[in-house]
Amino acid sequence: MLLPTLLWSSSFISLARAGVTVYSQLPLGGTATAALPSFTAPAYNDTVVLTPPPVPSPPISTNFFIQLNSAPNGVQGLSIQHQGGFYGLSIEMSVANQVIGRNSSAIFPQFLNLMAALTQRGGRAQCRVGGNSQESATLVTNITDGKIIEKQQTSNNPTQTPNLDYSVDLLYMLANVSNLVSIDWYLGIPFYNPEDLQMQIAELGSQILGDRLLGLQVGNEPDLYSAHGHRSATYGPADYVGEFGLVVNAVNNDNSIPNKKLLLGPSLSGTWAPELLWDAGFISDYTNSLATLTVEHYPSDNCNARFGLGKAVDPQTIYPSYLTHTAATSMVAPYLNSTSIAQANNLGFMMFETNTASCGGFPGLSDSFGAALWSVDYGMTMACANFTGGLIHLSGADTYYNPFSPPPTNMSAIEQWTVGPMYYGLLVVAEAIGSSNTAQLIDLQANSANAFTPAYAIYENGECAKLLVINFVSDATGASNLNVTFSIGGGSTGEANATPAQVSVKYLLAPSVAEKTNITWAGQGLGGVFESDGRLQGDLNVETVACNQAGNTCSISVPSPGLALVFLTPQALSESTPSATQTFPTTFFTKTQNTATIPASVLSTSNGHSGSSWRLGSTSKEQNGARGVVIPGMVALVAMVGAAMTVCRALTR
Template sequence: MDEWGRLSSQLATNPAYTNHQILMGPSTCCESSNADWTAMGLIGAGYLQRFASELKIITVQRYPDNNCELNGAENPQLLFANYLSHAQLSEHAAEYIEFSRAVQAAGKPLYMFETNTAACGGFPGISDSFGAGLWATDWALKLATINFSSTLLHVGGQGDYYNPFTPPPTNQSTFRQWTTGSVYYTALITAELFGKSGKSRIIDLNANGGENLTPGYVVYEDDQPTRVLLINYVDDASGGHDIIARIQIGGGDTLQPASSPPQVRVKYFEAPSVSFKGNMTWAGQTLGNHFESDGRLKGDEVIHTIQCNAETNQCSVPLKAPSLALIFLTDEALQNSSPPQDATASFETSFRTRVRHTATIDQAVLSTSNDRGGSNGHRVGSTSFGSIGNGVIGLGVPGMGALVGLFMGAIMVMNFRG
């Protein structure tokens, strides 16, 4: 606290800083790491009140496990089930409920500033698996239900297993040789679930009677349900644990009349098993296998249209084991989660697309055009194709199988308020 006080005083008295509210903190971890340095302990010590003028964002970090080998190497096979449990990650998230309320009362946003499957690079066979993508999505959404504004997945070096993306192991200059991890799909899925309105609110549905392996969430915009996300953690490619989720707006114990849209649109996140690595698909598209990615989805997007039953006021959505479904309750919700029609297309170079090539530039041109004067040069924006119009703005201060096995061919009925 005193160290923070000295730093904040230096910022406040430095004429070079016109915006003094630029700090993030305290970035505490779980209580087991340091019993004397906890989020609630700092709240009690007056951290939020003392540094309210300097703090822009309140941050914490959390890993459910670690591969640091402090007490010997862990066996990932014995740990995998922990990442297929909605109940376990919900217990971890619940530890922040009281802290979140205090942060909200202070008028600050709360970020999970660093997280991933396991500290020290993750576990082989878990952190780079399809199951990790399901877990990361569930974890991020559960945190959102207790007012976390953002969840940031840690990226490590080339030898780390939990990376959203990893560069080629050498300085190769050809394209499509990156590796995209399963948790990168989490970023795509959660972005589409919340949409672009900035009005999204999320609720844990406690789906299927709170069943551990089949969680679900609903997003509201302007007090109307717009999107539903369902997960089936069960690892059974035989179809014996596939689920039919019957979605109904109102009805049940909501004290509202039952209704349903005429149809819903559905995107699936799919792979043959939870341990699968590589060509998993989001809405029929993939970022490729190991050493195949250039950061763009490949293949045609597949959006399923499911007709709803006007008599029962229910929409029956199939959910394979394992898989994730993002359900758009209206076409407007789908549109608000999709890129605009006039979005800039990306190509392997600024001029043309080739299957394989190396981008080149005339050396004489390079020698007279590169650098632009270092930190004192002209701020012309981003080098990313299609983003010049936004790049200059970016240079300023940035804005911030057990129980389900009893229900073979199970049916979930979910009612939520309209």
């Protein structure tokens, strides 16, 4: 495969920061570093910080008891068994070349590191490449300069979604990623013109990705087609069901798509109730073609600020509504009937695209620790309600809710990535549901169903394996810290006492819900703006808490704000805690000009050399004859990298 060879080769290249060190004359010795290029990112470098909601009045009960069954037998309301990798990413197709890689030969190691952290905890990850930008995407034979995507801004879309050209190398890139990290993919069939279907992404995706292709979306938020000018004003659920049938027929008649049960729909935004589609025969007509049922839903939107659409929303005003368990339950409630219908028809039911708010999220809210807590509570609530997965959306640099963002291309040689709070939510849910593929969850309605302190039990392999408790209250005094006592078995369960001698606890922590970067998961973090190579930094901190086996009780604390994931068995801890972390070296870079480096020891002692013996050159590309003077060792290195790229591209394809 290409990438390991390329990364290994590139590790020989020393990458300089864009500063110049000047060695001064004594007695004024020392160093001075020139300022880095200035850049103001519209979202991930935004300094807006909201005010945390006040401590609830009257105050919440901070001491409460949870009774757990030692086995799932007899637990009322337990969810279906969940596969690992419940939470995944929905990557807008138009930014795939910014987030995943430039092409199949240049995959970003930061992306691989971030995804490897998820797959090592959840066993796998699922990612969708699509969104609104998939709907008119066109396959082209070639794009200049090794690009895989070319955008053309369109004026006929209210959210300014660009038209896309893409090359087949996009799909080879996804296949190469899956060869390095255990990721499965969802793609989308362009659907703005169902009378002239472009099925190439389905055909080539099937051939190149094979079993790694989990599904093909047919229509992204079709209930908004009319409002966005892509269908007539009378377009309704029955129209979509009929158009879906055109794709079904195309797939069934296409020998290049061997798996006929790959289609996904209806991917509604919430404007139409899903039952309108079920009543129109969507499931009954297309059962043999459907891989899973899908919906998309955001709790709010920032479209007025971004595009002048709808009503203006003040993030500070709505911030408290995200910081209770009610936020999650209200998001899931409209789909409870549909998850039951899906199970009755042996189909999955996915939240195919979601995040804190559509149109890029809110400054200070979507990029805060509170959003991380919200995402965990939301994911766990979906799992309890028998959703079979959820995909957190990720888009461009002007988006506040991104789990992670690369630096602009012109700064990729000097800056690392920015990891947002939402990524920590993905990590926690990956560990909570784990990789056993047997996890069953239940909302414990803890603390008399107090909305500020939700708690969940996770059963695996026939036993109670984990307990997760969230504290949404932001209280710097510590007066709102929780003291949670629990028992396993005994009491009203009718089971023998089963509380272990000790448990292990991991904490998701930050100083307040408004915090943006000072966030840790089990003592480790991913840095601030432009600081992450995708690898968790710091020492892992898993606290061991002794239990009272004689009294069949155990007590843990949960800071305010914060989250505690309690591992009740050694096996549960080991499956969610990689002993050896898979990482990829970040010596790979995209800047290829003006990258010369000089060792400091050479530079500091170089005065006095004879200029007559030096042939001077230019840092501009091919500007004088000095380019003919080369270092033989560099020739071999460049040749080695080039040969590796050529050979491995051929092998991959």
